Each structure stands twice: as C-alpha cells, then as structure tokens.
Amino acid sequence: DGGITQSPKYLFRKEGQNVTLSCEQNLNHDAMYWYRQDPGQGLRLIYYSQIVNDFQKGDIAEGYSVSREKKESFPLTVTSAQKNPTAFYLCASTGAGTGELFFGEGSRLTVL
Amino acid sequence: AQKITQTQPGMFVQEKEAVTLDCTYDTSDQSYGLFWYKQPSSGEMIFLIYQGSYDEQNATEGRYSLNFQKARKSANLVISASQLGDSAMYFCAMISPYNNNDMRFGAGTRLTVKP
Numbered sequence: 709d710g711g712i713t714q715s716p717k718y719l720f721r722k723e724g725q726n727v728t729l730s731c732e733q734n735l736n737h738d739a740m741y742w743y744r745q746d747p748g749q750g751l752r753l754i755y756y757s758q759i760v761n762d763f764q765k766g767d768i769a770e771g772y773s774v775s776r777e778k779k780e781s782f783p784l785t786v787t788s789a790q791k792n793p794t795a796f797y798l799c800a801s802t803g804a805g806t807g808e809l810f811f812g813e814g815s816r817l818t819v820l
Numbered sequence: 821a822q823k824i825t826q827t828q829p830g831m832f833v834q835e836k837e838a839v840t841l842d843c844t845y846d847t848s849d850q851s852y853g854l855f856w857y858k859q860p861s862s863g864e865m866i867f868l869i870y871q872g873s874y875d876e877q878n879a880t881e882g883r884y885s886l887n888f889q890k891a892r893k894s895a896n897l898v899i900s901a902s903q904l905g906d907s908a909m910y911f912c913a914m915i916s917p918y919n920n921n922d923m924r925f926g927a928g929t930r931l932t933v934k935p
Contacts, residue, residue: 741922750824750911750925766922796863800923806872807853807915809923811865 710735714799714812721819727786729815731799737810738803740782744768745796745814754797757782786817793819822847824912824926831931833902840887841897841929843912849873852916854895855923856886859909868910871895902933 712733721727733740739758743751753766757776771790776782782801786793796816800809823846833839845854856868871879871886879886887896899906912926 743925748928748930750826750927753922753924756922798863798865800865802923806870807923808855808867808870809865809913810867814863816863 712799712801712810712812714797714815717813717815719815719817721817723819724788726788727793727817729784729786729797729799729817731782731784731812732780733782733799733801733810734780735801735803735810736779737801738779739801740776741800741802741809742766742772742774742782742784743798743800745798751798754784793817822849822852822914822916822924824914824924826912826926826929828929829927831929833899833931833933835904835933835935836901838898838900839902839931841899841910841912841931843895843897843926845893845895845912845914847893847914847916849916849918851918852914854886854888855913855915856884856895856897857911857913857925858906859911859928861908865911869897899931904933904935907931907933 715730741756742754755774757763773785798814799812825844852873854871858866869881869884871888883900885898909928911928915923
C-alpha cells in the first residue's frame with residue numbers, strides 16, 4: 709500500500725543527545741514536510757523540501773536539521789541545540805494537484 | 821503572511837445533530853487552497869475536505885461540507901448528523917503557491933460528540 713512511514717513511533721532520549729526520526733514515502737511525491745505539534749496546539753512547520761537535495765527552513769527550524777538525498781526519504785534530526793524537543797512530530801508529503809498533504813502516523817519524542 | 825484562526829478551542833454537539841467549526845484566514849494572495857483535517861486521539865491526520873479559492877460552489881464530502889465565504893475570508897466546516905466517532909481535533913489549513921505551497925494550520929478545535 710502507498711503511504712508514509714514514520715519511525716520510531718515512540719522514542720525516549722536523554723537530554724543532550726541527538727535523535728533522528730525517519731520518514732519514508734512510496735507515493736512518488738516530490739515535496740516533503742516536517743511539522744511539530746505540542747499538546748493541544750496546531751502544527752508548526754520545521755523544514756520542507758520541494759525536491760531532492762534541496763530543503764528550506766520553516767517557522768521553527770532552530771535546533772533541527774534535515775537531509776533529502778533520496779526522493780523517498782526525509783529524515784529529521786533533533787539536535788541537542790533544540791531547547792524543548794519533547795513533542796509529537798509529523799512527516800507529510802504532497803504531489804501534484806490540490807496540495808493535499810498526506811501524513812505519516814507521527815513520532816512521539818520524549819526527552820528525559 | 822498567511823494566518824489561520826480557529827476561535828473555538830472546544831465544541832460539544834449532541835449525537836445526530838449538525839455542528840459548525842469556524843475558520844477564518846488572512847492572506848493577500850488571490851490563489852489559495854483551504855483544507856480541513858481531523859486528528860483522532862491516535863494522532864494521525866485525516867484529510868476531510870478541500871476548497872479552492874476560485875471554486876464557486878461550496879465543497880462537500882459525505883457528511884462534511886465547507887461553508888466558503890470568500891469576501892469574509894471564512895471557511896467553516898459543517899458536520900451533519902454527528903457520530904460518536906467524530907470526536908477529535910479538527911484543523912483548518914491553507915496553502916498558497918505564493919508561499920511555496922507550504923501548508924499553514926490553525927490552532928485546532930476539539931469536538932466532543934455526546935451520546
């Protein structure tokens with residue numbers, strides 16, 4: 709089945725450690741996105757990539773890094789510079805058409 | 821800059837009744853798209869309905885309809901015949917080609933359907 713796979717679903721890390729969240733899609737979409745969601749709040753854009761080997765910062769990119777070496781993959785690294793990394797992270801992609809975003813199931817990161 | 825406003829943090833509705841979730845947006849772009857997503861407690865985001873800024877008719881998808889009032893910059897979601905499974909967070913969102921097509925979201929409305 710086509711879709712977006714995020715892993716891990718739950719992740720616990722100690723403060724000061726870098727963490728990489730995986731996002732893979734088999735929808736043949738060009739554009740991919742990372743959002744952060746805090747409890748009871750909306751989604752905020754971290755990074756997005758319109759094409760392989762290119763990506764742009766969103767509204768809250770500080771403390772995060774990404775890469776886009778393959779069309780199917782858009783991993784997000786939460787670095788130790790991110791002051792409050794505990795959150796729910798959602799990856800999404802979009803192809804041609806209305807711009808509808810297709811989402812993964814999310815990764816819940818808890819930093820202890 | 822684009823801004824999406826959802827003024828209702830929480831809403832309650834009786835099962836089988838209709839409910840309207842409010843959404844207003846602010847943009848200077850002429851071409852844009854408006855979306856509604858549902859987020860159950862499990863966390864996944866489920867696409868519900870889409871409205872293009874040039875669409876003359878309000879979008880409908882089953883029990884969901886979008887009350888699009890372009891001059892007022894509002895895109896309210898109407899859910900008819902509410903079901904218990906409709907209890908979730910609902911997010912209004914917008915994209916614009918002039919903003920690199922990155923989707924911006926409102927803060928969301930938590931809908932609770934009462935039996």
